[in-house]
Amino acid sequence: MEDKVKAIIISRDETLVRDLEEKLVTMADIQAMVRDVRGSYSQIKEQAPRLLFLDIRDDAESVFGLAGRVERFLPDTRILVLNDSKDPDLIIRSLKTGAADFILLPVDKNSFLASVKLALEKGARGEREGEIIVISSTKGGQGVTTLAVNLADHIHALTGGRVLLVDFKLQTGDVASFLDLESNYTVVDLLKDMPRLDENLLFSSLTQHSGGFYALTAPEEMDRAEMGDTEDIGRMFRTLKEYMDYIIVDIPHEFTEHTAPVIDIAERILLVSQQIVPALKAVRKALDLFRTVGYEEDRVKIVINRYEKRNEIGQEEMEKLFEQKLFAIVSNDYNAVTDAINKGELLSANHEGSLANRDIAAIATLLTGIQPKGHDQTRQGVFRRLLSVAHRVAEKGNQK
Numbered sequence: 217m218e219d220k221v222k223a224i225i226i227s228r229d230e231t232l233v234r235d236l237e238e239k240l241v242t243m244a245d246i247q248a249m250v251r252d253v254r255g256s257y258s259q260i261k262e263q264a265p266r267l268l269f270l271d272i273r274d275d276a277e278s279v280f281g282l283a284g285r286v287e288r289f290l291p292d293t294r295i296l297v298l299n300d301s302k303d304p305d306l307i308i309r310s311l312k313t314g315a316a317d318f319i320l321l322p323v324d325k326n327s328f329l330a331s332v333k334l335a336l337e338k339g340a341r342g343e344r345e346g347e348i349i350v351i352s353s354t355k356g357g358q359g360v361t362t363l364a365v366n367l368a369d370h371i372h373a374l375t376g377g378r379v380l381l382v383d384f385k386l387q388t389g390d391v392a393s394f395l396d397l398e399s400n401y402t403v404v405d406l407l408k409d410m411p412r413l414d415e416n417l418l419f420s421s422l423t424q425h426s427g428g429f430y431a432l433t434a435p436e437e438m439d440r441a442e443m444g445d446t447e448d449i450g451r452m453f454r455t456l457k458e459y460m461d462y463i464i465v466d467i468p469h470e471f472t473e474h475t476a477p478v479i480d481i482a483e484r485i486l487l488v489s490q491q492i493v494p495a496l497k498a499v500r501k502a503l504d505l506f507r508t509v510g511y512e513e514d515r516v517k518i519v520i521n522r523y524e525k526r527n528e529i530g531q532e533e534m535e536k537l538f539e540q541k542l543f544a545i546v547s548n549d550y551n552a553v554t555d556a557i558n559k560g561e562l563l564s565a566n567h568e569g570s571l572a573n574r575d576i577a578a579i580a581t582l583l584t585g586i587q588p589k590g591h592d593q594t595r596q597g598v599f600r601r602l603l604s605v606a607h608r609v610a611e612k613g614n615q616k
């Protein structure tokens with residue numbers, strides 16, 4: 217028998233954990249038994265186990281979110297989902313998320329060990345690859361930068377991963393100002409360093425915010441020639457995906473030859489708009505354009521910023537206009553947002569409980585599939601509403 221592999225079990229059921237431990241005794245060392253799926257991602261990532269057993273009986277939603285992350289970032293980890301019924305929906309979702317197998321409880325020893333062996337025999341899924349999330353709009357002043365900086369913060373807090381915020385508003389970028397960040401390493405510098413770039417050079421050059429995420433700021437002066445061509449920009453972002461878990465890109469509202477290559481490879485494009493007719497109409501046009509060139513609905517999402525319930529253009533009307541569900545909404549929260557921007561702070565610094573901060577945190581959960589630690593479902597109505605929107609979108613995507 218080959219060496220024992222590392223395994224992590226996530227379950228609240230101690231009897232089950234002991235049972236699995238006993239059955240796996242010749243094959244695996246159980247490194248950790250994390251009781252709560254929320255917040256377990258960073259531990260899993262650190263340990264990078266070969267086997268990950270996920271009990272989905274308590275909180276299937278969070279588990280699938282977690283499984284998605286693991287699938288993406290830990291190519292050597294095999295996921296085995298455990299459940300006490302053969303619910304076809306759950307089986308399909310498990311396999312779609314990348315689980316190697318779905319195991320029925322109570323565990324039958326022989327078929328369980330056979331599943332584990334088969335899972336281990338499957339080859340690695342290839343290189344780890346980060347996810348690019350482009351934040352854009354169709355008009356200025358919609359809240360792109362506000363969302364970008366605070367999403368970087370929340371995604372970093374949730375995942376504990378390597379998160380990079382890129383200010384791609386060359387010349388007019390204000391990420392550095394929003395974060396009160398002194399940075400002398402910009403997108404143009406990175407482009408110049410590309411031929412000799414490695415992990416060391418990248419991380420020693422990037423500016424790190426005290427919140428823990430990295431930022432690549434915009435140059436104050438830019439010579440078009442310095443940006444190279446679209447190939448160079450595409451290559452730069454593909455390289456960044458190798459080193460980062462999440463890359464959040466603040467994009468100017470006019471699509472240009474510089475932004476096209478990023479938009480083209482981004483996993484997600486969030487279009488930010490306020491509840492104002494011309495802005496909403498422009499979003500509809502942009503959606504049409506994305507649809508014409510064949511972008512799937514799953515990639516292009518709409519976020520309504522400065523949302524006011526009493527605004528006469530309601531959620532339903534907007535969804536009808538877009539022929540697409542809203543991905544999320546961010547409340548109108550002038551005092552908190554303005555104060556944070558003026559001080560060069562993140563919302564989480566001094567406006568943690570503000571509506572805008574909570575709404576943006578909820579978007580980070582939608583994007584990562586990870587619930588915040590100690591999250592209380594009953595308290596956060598907005599949060600629940602957002603999740604239900606997301607589930608509808610996810611279900612629609614799954615039906616395809």
Ligand SMILES: Nc1ncnc2c1ncn2[C@@H]1O[C@H](COP(=O)(O)OP(=O)(O)O)[C@@H](O)[C@H]1O
Pocket residue numbers: 353355356357358359360361362363521522523546547548549550551553554557572
């Ligand atoms: N959720 C919000 N509530 C209230 N005001 C907001 C909100 N989001 C953004 N703002 C305001 O809108 C203005 C534009 O935001 P910004 O993030 O700079 O947009 P963009 O990057 O799209 O130009 C800022 O002055 C900010 O105060």
Ligand SMILES: [Mg+2]
Pocket residue numbers: 360361362385390
């Ligand atoms: Mg901006």
